[in-house]
Amino acid sequence: MKKTLRTFAVLMGPLFVSACGGNFSTDLFGSDQAPLPCPNVTVLPGAENITIFREGPGRDLVDVTFEGVIEPIGGECVYEDDDALVVAELLLQVSVVKGPAANTETPTVPFFVAIADRDKKVLSKKVFDTTIQIPAGQKRGAVQEEMIQRIPILSGRTGADYAIVIGFQLSGEQLEYNRKTIR
Template structure:
């Protein structure tokens, strides 16, 4: 009977020690929040026209739009680098002047600091294929941005996404938004 009590006592000590270690390991310092991601309102939509001076509805090849995004981040190298992965939804609608079965949607991803200084900027082209009979298509673009923090907090960094626009497209968007 004494032997059984010692075995139970030993088991209880081992279990308590394990719980104590688990409690210690759960006191980790929480990781910072992911950097914010945003779609620039002035660069969210674009209308593409066929070459030439015409700019009415019959001259539209594609209308494109950045719809939404979702994603997450992880930290590397003892929280000195943040890797942000997100899915960007890109929509395109065929216009009456579209001759191609694929819209090419140029867009950019910029990393800015809290003073809006551009830390990096990359250009991408989403290819949106149209099957016969489809007028509007939405695709997902998977993106990954690796950002060295260099002493910055993630709350001081923002990822901005927008369509590559020419001057006329930008002015049209601003007029449409009331600016």
């Protein structure tokens, strides 16, 4: 399944980008109406990376079990219910690298998907866990997650008035570590 999603993303990536904008109509009956815009997808600054340390007080590089990165790699949206609802499908990639203290080949990392309005007010947020299988003898692994978000659109607004925000669900300690080390 993950290989299928990867192939799908590579083959359909250009279509995803063009499905949410551009200068063509998606109406098969010849309407000249431009497609409505998709919500912006962004990674919350400071939450794009995660560093997981082994249990205990050590916080040196030798204590790192895994480091991870999350990023959006594709997506598309469609409007439903007379443009009162946008259904956004996004494809995320979560990658990890084993650190010196790694003790498993299948780390699980938490990430979130949130919806915010144009005033940056968070309308909804959900936390997910994903497990990454690192192939034997390798230091890196990745997984792709397909997420579907249903966003009610207020009258007079479009998907462009909303943002889909993703990132790792960090502990206070992890967030502080990111602020100190990642530039």
